[in-house]
Amino acid sequence: KQEVTQIPAALSVPEGENLVLNCSFTDSAIYNLQWFRQDPGKGLTSLLLIQSSQREQTSGRLNASLDKSSGRSTLYIAASQPGDSATYLCAANTGFQKLVFGTGTRLLVSP
Amino acid sequence: GAGVSQSPSNKVTEKGKDVELRCDPISGHTALYWYRQSLGQGLEFLIYFQGNSAPDKSGLPSDRFSAERTGGSVSTLTIQRTQQEDSAVYLCASSRFGGPNMNTEAFFGQGTRLTVV
Numbered sequence: 001k002q003e004v005t006q007i008p009a010a011l012s013v014p015e016g017e018n019l020v021l022n023c024s025f026t027d028s029a030i031y032n033l034q035w036f037r038q039d040p041g042k043g044l045t046s047l048l049l050i051q052s053s054q055r056e057q058t059s060g061r062l063n064a065s066l067d068k069s070s071g072r073s074t075l076y077i078a079a080s081q082p083g084d085s086a087t088y089l090c091a092a093n094t095g096f097q098k099l100v101f102g103t104g105t106r107l108l109v110s111p
Numbered sequence: 112g113a114g115v116s117q118s119p120s121n122k123v124t125e126k127g128k129d130v131e132l133r134c135d136p137i138s139g140h141t142a143l144y145w146y147r148q149s150l151g152q153g154l155e156f157l158i159y160f161q162g163n164s165a166p167d168k169s170g171l172p173s174d175r176f177s178a179e180r181t182g183g184s185v186s187t188l189t190i191q192r193t194q195q196e197d198s199a200v201y202l203c204a205s206s207r208f209g210g211p212n213m214n215t216e217a218f219f220g221q222g223t224r225l226t227v228v
Contacts, residue, residue, distance in 0.1 A: 034217065043115075043202055044219035089154070091217075098167075099144075099217060101154040 002027045002094050006102035013080055014110055021075040021105045023090035028068045031093045035064050035075050037086040038104070044089065048075070080109045113137075115220035117203050123226045124193055132188040132223045136205030143186050144206075144217065145178060149199040157201075160186060193227045200224050 003026045013019055023033070032051045036044040048057045048064040050073065056065040063076040073090055087106045091099040116135040124130050136143050145157040156170040160180045171177070175193075180186040190197055200222040206215040 036219070041224075043117075043221040044204075046216055046218060049216045091154075098156050098159065098170075099146075099154075100156075101146075103153045 002030075002092055002100045004090060004092050004100050004102040006088075006090060006105050008105060009103070010106040010108075012108045012110065015080060015082060017080050017109075018076070018078050019080055019107075021077070021088050021090075021107070023073040023075070023102055025071045025073075025092045025100070027092075027094070028071050029094070030068065031095060033064075033066055033073050034091045034093065034099065035062075035073075036089045036091065038089060039086050047088075077107075080107075082109050082111050085109050115203055115205050115218055117201075117220035117223050119223060120221060121224045121226075123228060126195060126227055127192055129189065129191045130193055130225065132190075132201050132203075132225070134186045134188070134203030134205075134220060136184065136186070136203070137207075137218055140205035140207050140218075141183070142206045142208060142215070143180055144204045145186070145188050146202045146204065147199045148202060148222070152199075154202070157188070190225075193225075195227045198225055198227045 005024045007022045034049045035047040038044050050057045050066040061078040066073045085108050087104045089104045091101045118133045141162045143160045147155045158178045159167040175191045178188045202219055202222045204217045204219040206217045208215045
């Protein structure tokens with residue numbers, strides 16, 4: 001059974017810092033891995049999708065990497081801003097679009 | 112539509128009553144999923160629809176839960192005889208394609224917050 005873990009559970013940083021969020025999964029047989037952000041009381045917003053054949057994806061200040069063999073993905077946020085404050089979730093696609101989610105990292109960026 | 116739309120956004124119901132939650136996926140998306148997010152818990156898969164194939168119901172927690180998708184578009188999640196443990200945010204997502212080995216992006220709605228009192 002696929003299990004997805006995110007570390008840290010919470011992170012508080014001053015504005016401008018570069019930061020790394022970690023996601024690990026137990027079964028390397030994934031089709032893709034997706035990163036989402038969730039604002040309080042809101043749904044999920046897709047940030048990046050990394051296919052199993054890819055090593056990384058970039059969108060603006062965000063860069064996500066994937067190492068299937070070690071069961072790890074990282075989300076790198078450059079020059080963090082208060083607007084980045086949210087909960088970040090990673091999800092492993094185990095097939096038939098059954099996304100298995102981690103419990104998230106709650107990020108607070110203070111001005 | 113521009114995004115996945117869910118209604119109602121909030122629902123308060125009395126224990127024992129039935130509720131229906133609606134999801135309108137992105138136009139043209141063949142795959143639709145329901146997830147549940149309970150307070151302090153992660154996202155839990157409930158059910159998956161792909162085109163005209165039989166749905167994958169393996170995540171439904173009990174036989175009080177059912178879902179249908181009419182005309183390959185709108186989906187309704189029904190919870191019968193609601194219990195307090197059913198209180199959660201129910202999230203719907205759609206993707207352009209589904210099935211294994213299809214690297215497609217899932218787009219989520221804003222969710223329905225269900226409170227059973």
